[in-house]
Amino acid sequence: MKRLSLLWLGALLVAACSKQEPPPEPVRPVLFIEVKPESVQSLGRFAGSIQARYESTLGFRVSGRIARRHVDVGSEVEQGALLASLDPTDQQNQLRAAQGDLSRIEAQWINAQANARRQQELFDRGVGAQAQLDVAQTDLKTTGASLEQARASVGQARDQLGYTELRSDHAAVVTDWKVEAGQVVSAGQEVVTLARPDVKEAVIDLPATLADQLHEGVEFRVASQLDPSINTTARLREIEPQADSATRTRRARLTLAETPAAFRLGTSISVTLSSAIEPRTQLPLSALWEHQGKTQVWIIDPQSSTVSPREVTVVSREGDSLLLGAGVKAGEKVVSAGVNSLKPGQKVRIDEETPR
Structure with missing residues (x-):
């Protein structure tokens, strides 16, 4: 009887041992990366x-030798400011010659007027010939035309003298000089570049x-x-x-x-x-788990500290990184290493975030 009791007690102990739960799986530490989608591509x-x-390059309207540059690069100038000037000797001589021609023709014009009046008076008194009157009147008209031409020549010569000064046509900044003082330039040649700072x-x-x-x-x-x-x-x-x-x-x-x-x-x-x-998300290539023809990543649940696989869309792979188009959301934590040894629902411990 005593032997039977011992056997029964041993059987109970064996049964009790066989019903014990298996030891829990150890909590695995994992590296992770937080999802930060990018919506802008550099x-x-x-x-x-x-x-x-607005920039303009100015030049003289007449040819000549540059006598002086009045401003330097970087100078701010107002409208009408003098930028550069030519040696005006030739233009001054032309103006004086034109003024001399004008004075001579003005004198001829005065004589022609007096002669025409005299011939008209003689003709009115009946002592002058029609032919002489016609000649006097024709001479008056010819001299008048010459006078207008001489006045125009003086105006043109005065303009030519004015063209020896290069002035700004608007407020600007001098950005470049293309010539130096003493250099001979032709009409229209590029001299200075102006920029409007506004x-x-x-x-x-x-x-x-x-x-x-x-x-x-x-x-x-x-x-x-x-x-x-x-x-x-x-x-x-x-x-x-x-x-x-x-x-x-x-x-x-x-x-x-x-x-x-x-x-x-x-x-x-x-x-x-x-x-x-x-929106696209960049992850290390080590975070991708390819299983049974699916591309997945492991998502960490911060509440239960467990992981679960989720299928994602891979846009591109380059080197050690990949771009995901869909499947993850901003702020989620993705396991970045050791993905092939994880199981759904496995307990994990977050150690540190993987640097990008």
Whole structure:
């Protein structure tokens, strides 16, 4: 009887041991990355400068030797300001000659008038001949025409003398001199370049391939290279239709939304191009779990500290990273390493976020 009781007790102990629950799975530490979708695509950053929208290159209307340059590059000039002058000797001589011709013809005009009046009086008294009167009147008309011509010549010579002074036709900034004092220039030759400072724009050179892909949704952000905190947005005003044969770039001119005071003419700027896109998320390639023909990632539930797989849409893969188009939401935590050894519902411990 005692032996039977011992056997019964042993059987109970074995049964009790067989019903014990298996030990819980250990909590696995995992690395993660927080989802931060990007809705803007960067198209690149390019260097440029602030330039005036309106520029004009002036030249003398007569030829001659430059006697003096009255302003330097960078000078601000008002409308009518004297920029440069030619040696006026030739034009002064021409004016004096024209004035001398005018004085001579004016004297002839006075004599012709007196002669015409005298012949008219003689003819009225019946002692003058009609032929002499006709000659006097014809001479008067001829001399009058010569007088008008001489006056026009004086006016033209005076204008030519005035053309020896090059003046600004509007308020501007001198940006370039193309000649030096003492140099002989011809009429119409480029002498000085003026820029109107009231309307400024950003100018950059874009690769021809990128310029062909620009559309209305592209945003331009213009910042000073010396102080990036000084910035504004801009829109494309015009782009050259033909690429430069040497650099294969096309010049683009941008209209500024605002013009900070620091954006002076010639200021070096940095222009960033970006375009709105459908939200996309960049993850390390190690976060992707490809199983049974599906592309998935492991999502961490912060409440239960468990993981679950979720199917995602891969837009592209490049190097050690990939772009997801759909499947994850902003703020969610995705396991970034060791995805092949996880199980649905497995307990995890978040150690640290994987740097991007």
